[in-house]
Amino acid sequence: MANLGQPKNTIEIIQKYQFVFSKKYGQNFLIDTHVLDKIIAAASITDQDCVLEIGPGIGTMTQCLAEHAKTVIAVEIDRALIPILEDTLGGYPNVTVIHGDILKTDVCALTKQYNAGNPIKVVANLPYYITTPIIMGLFDNHVPLESLTVMVQKEVANRMQAAPGTKDYGALSLAVQYYATPYLVANVPPNCFMPRPRVGSAVIRLTRHTEPPVQVADEKLLFQLIRASFHERRKLLSNGLYNSPELSFTKEEILQAYNIAGLPEKVRGETLSLEQFAALSNAFVLN
Ligand code: SAM
Numbered sequence: 306m307a308n309l310g311q312p313k314n315t316i317e318i319i320q321k322y323q324f325v326f327s328k329k330y331g332q333n334f335l336i337d338t339h340v341l342d343k344i345i346a347a348a349s350i351t352d353q354d355c356v357l358e359i360g361p362g363i364g365t366m367t368q369c370l371a372e373h374a375k376t377v378i379a380v381e382i383d384r385a386l387i388p389i390l391e392d393t394l395g396g397y398p399n400v401t402v403i404h405g406d407i408l409k410t411d412v413c414a415l416t417k418q419y420n421a422g423n424p425i426k427v428v429a430n431l432p433y434y435i436t437t438p439i440i441m442g443l444f445d446n447h448v449p450l451e452s453l454t455v456m457v458q459k460e461v462a463n464r465m466q467a468a469p470g471t472k473d474y475g476a477l478s479l480a481v482q483y484y485a486t487p488y489l490v491a492n493v494p495p496n497c498f499m500p501r502p503r504v505g506s507a508v509i510r511l512t513r514h515t516e517p518p519v520q521v522a523d524e525k526l527l528f529q530l531i532r533a534s535f536h537e538r539r540k541l542l543s544n545g546l547y548n549s550p551e552l553s554f555t556k557e558e559i560l561q562a563y564n565i566a567g568l569p570e571k572v573r574g575e576t577l578s579l580e581q582f583a584a585l586s587n588a589f590v591l592n
Contacts, residue, residue, distance in 0.1 A: 309365035309393060310338035315499055318363050322389050326500055330383050331432030334362045335456075337497035340508070341369050347490040347510050348428045348454035350374050355420035359407045359429040359439060362386060364393035370428060371397035376419055380407045407439055412448045424449040424513070430456040433502070437461070437477060440511070444484040453511045454490065462489060462507035470576045476535045479579055480528065483518070485511035519583035527586040534574025534582075542574040554589065562588035 307314040315336050318324070326332045335341060344366065350356060350373040361367040361379035363386065370377045377400045381390065390402045401419070403410070416425050427450060431439060436457050443450060457465075460473075466487040467473035481487055490508040495501040521527045533549030534542050543559050546552055554562075563570060565588035568581065577585075 308338065309363060309368060310336060310341045312336040312499065315363065315365065318389060318393065319499075322385075324363070324385060324389065327383060327385075329434075330360075331434045332362065332383070333430075333498040333500060333502045335365050335430055335497060336499045337493075340491070340493055340497050341366055343491050344428060344430075344454055344456070344508055345369050345373055347488075347508060348426055348452065350426065350428070355416070355423070355425045357412065357415065357425050357427045357429075359427065360432050361390060361394075361402065362430070364390050366428065366430060367394055367400060368397065371400045374426075375399065377401070378403065378415055378419055380405055380410055382406050408435065408442060412443060413446060416449050420449075422449060424451040426451050427453040427455065429453075433458045433461075433504070441480060444480070450513045452513060453485070454508065455511075456493065456506055456508050458502075459492060459505035459507045462487075462509045465509055465511070469578045474575055475538075476531050479531050479582060481511060482579055483527075485513050487511050519580055521583050521586050522590040523586060526589060527582060530586050530589075531574075531582055534577070538575060540573075542568075542572050542577070543570065545574055558589070558592060561592055564588075565591060 309315050315334060350370060352375055354374045355376040356370050356374045358367055358370060358377060358379040361381050367377060367379050379400060380403045384404060387404050394400045394402065416422055427443065463473045464475060464477045465481045466489060467478040488510045490510055493506040493508060529551045533552055534545045536549065537545045546554060546559050547556060562585055566584040568585065
């Protein structure tokens with residue numbers, strides 16, 4: 306099968322099937338073989354791996370994955386792409402294409418069915434309109450994962466790996482870093498895609514921690530505190546916590562928890578590390 310990472314081969318398939326790109330599905334297909342190679346290398350795909358690809362498009366990356374992995378499961382929402390994938394992936398018996406919405410797919414069940422419940426690798430050029438729900442959905446649902454190597458909007462990659470006190474630091478940085486270690490693989494310009502996206506892109510690898518870097522008595526509370534503190538970013542953390550619709554602590558309880566966690570009264574959420582959020586959340590539980 307002709308390498309779809311070559312622009313002329315992608316154009317040929319698009320024309321053969323008279324495929325019309327859909328903006329609502331975030332369709333920007335990769336047309337750069339170097340970027341494809343970088344993604345495969347960064348994900349360290351071996352012939353032992355079961356890989357989940359989210360949004361295979363016309364199968365460009367799927368073909369590369371199939372050549373390196375044991376098994377590839379590809380979930381694609383756009384019905385118009387299914388016959389194209391049957392064509393482009395026909396020569397790869399280790400690929401299963403599933404027509405469906407990844408946000409409604411039981412990925413844990415797929416890992417059981419295709420990898421005996423063992424950790425899988427996720428590799429994808431993600432549809433940018435749902436990057437965060439896809440990634441957080443995989444983590445929150447405790448899908449057995451080794452790593453995610455994904456193309457995302459450049460700004461989102463920056464937020465995922467941001468450190469406390471920087472402008473990009475926020476709830477996404479903390480959530481991602483609670484579950485995984487981020488590593489920026491490469492920045493990718495718009496001309497590597499067809500059609501070109503309006504934003505810059507980046508490949509980021511998130512390697513799942515075997516143990517969370519902090520121990521918390523109540524994980525749900527940790528994430529409620531994180532959300533509350535970035536909801537009103539410029540305000541004092543104590544106000545954010547007090548005003549949060551998700552929390553019902555009194556001002557006294559908040560100050561007591563601050564004391565136990567060793568936080569100053571006038572602290573802002575954007576300066577707190579994951580360790581400090583964990584200490585605060587444990588302080589509320591102990592209180
Ligand atoms: N992997 C292909 C490539 O690199 O050329 C296509 C990537 S394109 C950025 C995103 C793909 O995700 C599209 O094929 C789109 O139809 C698909 N997609 C969008 N929303 C989806 C969803 N909710 N579930 C599954 N696939 C989705």
